Amino acid sequence: AFETGTLEEVSFIEVASEIHRQKLTGSLYLTSGPPGRRAERVVYFSDGEVYAAASTLAIDSALAILIRAGRVTDETAARIQEEVAKGQNFSELLVHYRCVTPGELNKLRIEHVKSIFNSLCEWRGGSFRFKSEDQVPGGTLGVNTWEVLLEGALFARVPANFRDIADDPGITISTTEIKPPDDKL
Numbered sequence: 001a002f003e004t005g006t007l008e009e010v011s012f013i014e015v016a017s018e019i020h021r022q023k024l025t026g027s028l029y030l031t032s033g034p035p036g037r038r039a040e041r042v043v044y045f046s047d048g049e050v051y052a053a054a055s056t057l058a059i060d061s062a063l064a065i066l067i068r069a070g071r072v073t074d075e076t077a078a079r080i081q082e083e084v085a086k087g088q089n090f091s092e093l094l095v096h097y098r099c100v101t102p103g104e105l106n107k108l109r110i111e112h113v114k115s116i117f118n119s120l121c122e123w124r125g126g127s128f129r130f131k132s133e134d135q136v137p138g139g140t141l142g143v144n145t146w147e148v149l150l151e152g153a154l155f156a157r158v159p160a161n162f163r164d165i166a167d168d169p170g171i172t173i174s175t176t177e178i179k180p181p182d183d184k185l
């Protein structure tokens with residue numbers, strides 16, 4: 001696997017694929033952006049399988065996912081954040097405030113990891129470093145890392161190409177109705 005490098009030279013998908021292929025255990029740290037506006041994310045692997053992810057970006061938080069889904073109000077999110085800062089368990093608070101059921105906690109973990117993975121697949125710049133054996137608590141997600149990588153690659157590729165086309169001043173984008181071919185001969 002690549003221990004350190006830049007995402008201009010090696011994409012996140014290539015690095016994560018190599019970690020998975022070699023069945024490595026550790027943490028992949030990624031940073032992008034100018035000082036003061038730097039985004040930092042980390043993806044945790046155990047025997048090559050992703051099991052957790054974290055980000056310094058508020059939009060990547062599990063609470064943000066629940067807010068977007070209409071499962072948590074801003075007020076409840078603020079209350080949960082205050083209690084977590086005081087040492088309370090985040091997952092227990094989500095269940096206590098009825099944001100999720102105990103059975104939905106792993107589904108939320110999966111969505112959280114996929115959200116961070118998908119956004120990392122879009123990163124075209126930044127740096128990474130892999131630290132072997134660096135771990136955080138957490139069990140398996142129950143999803144195949146190859147599937148998460150494929151989903152992230154598909155998620156990133158279509159929007160990136162569309163943005164490139166849409167931003168090109170020489171290309172006009174319009175919608176037209178396409179009539180089905182006349183099957184009557």
